[in-house]
Amino acid sequence: MTWKTLDDMELAGKTVLTRVDINVPVEDGKVTDATRIERIVPTVKDILEKGGRPVLLAHFGRPEGKIVPEMSLKPLVPELEKAFGVPVRFAEDCIGLPAKKAVGALQTGEVLLLENTRFHDGEEKNDPMFAASLAALGELYCNDAFSAAHRAHGSTEGIAQLLPACAGRLMQAELKALEAALSAPARPVGAVVGGAKVSTKLDLLGNLVTKVDYLVIGGGMANTFLAAQGINVGKSLAEHDMTHTAVEIMKSAEDAGCTIVLPVDVVVAKEFAAGAANEVVAADACPADGMILDAGPETVEKINGVFGECQTLIWNGPLGAFEIEPFNAATNAAAKTAADLTKSGKLVSVAGGGDTVAALNAAGAADDFTYISTAGGAFLEWMEGKELPGVAALDET
Structure with missing residues (x-):
C-alpha cells in the first residue's frame, strides 16, 4: 500500500482539513492527560511552517449524532494553544455557516478547531452529504488519526474520496512502524x-x-x-x-x-x-x-x-x-x-x-x-x- 505524506503536498496558502484524535480525558473542564494532543503537534506545526492553514476535525466521546454540551471540543482550545504555540480559533459547528465563516476568517499562522464531528449522525453513518459538507471547507485533506482509521466515518473515509489526501506525521510514523513489524x-x-x-x-x-x-x-x-x-x-x-x-x-x-x-x-x-x-x-x-x-x-x-x-x-x-x-x-x-x-x-x-x-x-x-x-x-x-x-x-x- 502506498500513500502520500505532507512532503508530497503543496501546502502554501491552502486550507488543510486535518483529522486528528484529541479524545483526551477531561475533568472539570481541564485536560488531565494531553498525550494525544502532544502527538499531533508535529503535523500541525509542519502544515503551519509550510504556509498551510490547519483546520482540525475531531470527535469527542459518543454523542451519537446529537449535540451534547459536555462533549464539546471547546474546552480543549487552551491546551491546543499551549501545545502549538499559536492562536487556536474555534467554530461552533463542523459544517454549515459557522464552519464556513470560521474558515474564511482564519489567518495564516493560526489553527482552527471545528466542533465535534459526532454531533452529526452523518459522521458515523459516513453519509456522502456530510462528507461533502466537510470537504467544501478546504482544499486538502490530511489524516493524522490512525486510532480512528478502523472506522469508515465521514471525517476518516468519506472526505478522503473528495479531496487530495495524505497521511499526517503521526499516521505516517504508525504505518511505517506497523509495516516494518508485520508487512515486511x-x-x-x-x-x-x-x-x-x-x-x-x-x-x-x-x-x-x-x-x-x-x-x-x-x-x-x-x-x-x-x-x-x-x-x-x-x-x-x-x-x-x-x-x-x-x-x-x-x-x-x-x-x-x-x-x-x-x-x-x-x-x-x-x-x-x-x-x-x-x-x-x-x-x-x-x-x-x-x-x-x-x-x-x-x-x-x-x-x-x-x-x-x-x-x-x-x-x-x-x-x-x-x-x-x-x-x-x-x-x-x-x-x-x-x-x-x-x-x-x-x-x-x-x-x-x-x-x-x-x-x-x-x-x-x-x-x-x-x-x-x-x-x-x-x-x-x-x-x-x-x-x-x-x-x-x-x-x-
Whole structure:
C-alpha cells in the first residue's frame, strides 16, 4: 500500500482539513492527560511552517449524532494553544455557516478547531452529504488519526474520496512502524499476545500464526490453551468452551511453522489480591483450589530466549495479572528484556493496545520500544489482518 505524506503536498496558502484524535480525558473542564494532543503537534506545526492553514476535525466521546454540551471540543482550545504555540480559533459547528465563516476568517499562522464531528449522525453513518459538507471547507485533506482509521466515518473515509489526501506525521510514523513489524519484517518474527479471553482475540491469533515464527501466549488466554492440552488449571480464569478452538489454533500454527510458547511454570494463589500468598509450580501442577495469576520464572527465561532469537517483536497484552503485585513480575521481566534488546539495536519492537501500553509503562520499558501505538482498536484490527478504511482511503494505487 502506498500513500502520500505532507512532503508530497503543496501546502502554501491552502486550507488543510486535518483529522486528528484529541479524545483526551477531561475533568472539570481541564485536560488531565494531553498525550494525544502532544502527538499531533508535529503535523500541525509542519502544515503551519509550510504556509498551510490547519483546520482540525475531531470527535469527542459518543454523542451519537446529537449535540451534547459536555462533549464539546471547546474546552480543549487552551491546551491546543499551549501545545502549538499559536492562536487556536474555534467554530461552533463542523459544517454549515459557522464552519464556513470560521474558515474564511482564519489567518495564516493560526489553527482552527471545528466542533465535534459526532454531533452529526452523518459522521458515523459516513453519509456522502456530510462528507461533502466537510470537504467544501478546504482544499486538502490530511489524516493524522490512525486510532480512528478502523472506522469508515465521514471525517476518516468519506472526505478522503473528495479531496487530495495524505497521511499526517503521526499516521505516517504508525504505518511505517506497523509495516516494518508485520508487512515486511526482518525475521524471525515473534509476537506476544496476552489478555483474558481467547474469544476476543480469535481473528488476531488466526492471522498471527500464519505471519510470525513464534507466538507467546500469556494471561488468562494461556490458561485456556493449557486446559486444551488436558491440564487442570484449577479455579483459574479460562474459557473451557473454547478449548476446541485453542486446539485448532495450535494445529494451524504447527502447519504454518509457527512455534507457540505457553507457560511451563506458573505463579498460583488462592485469591486475586495484592500481596496474596503465592507459589511457583509447574504449569501442570495448579492446585484444584488455586488460580494461575502469572507466568513463572522458567517461562520468563524461555520467553527471553525467544526474544533473543527474533529480529522483530509485536506485543499485545500482558503475561499475567499485571495490575497488582506480585503478579506483574513476568510482564515486567520480559518487557525489560525486549526493551534492552531494542536499545542495543538487536530487535525492532512494536506494541499497542490499552492494557499493553499501561503494562509497558508500569514496567518502565515503553520508552525503549521502537514504537508504542496508542491506537487501541485500530492497532488490533491491523494485527488481525483487516483493512482499515481510513488507511485504504489514502491508498494511491
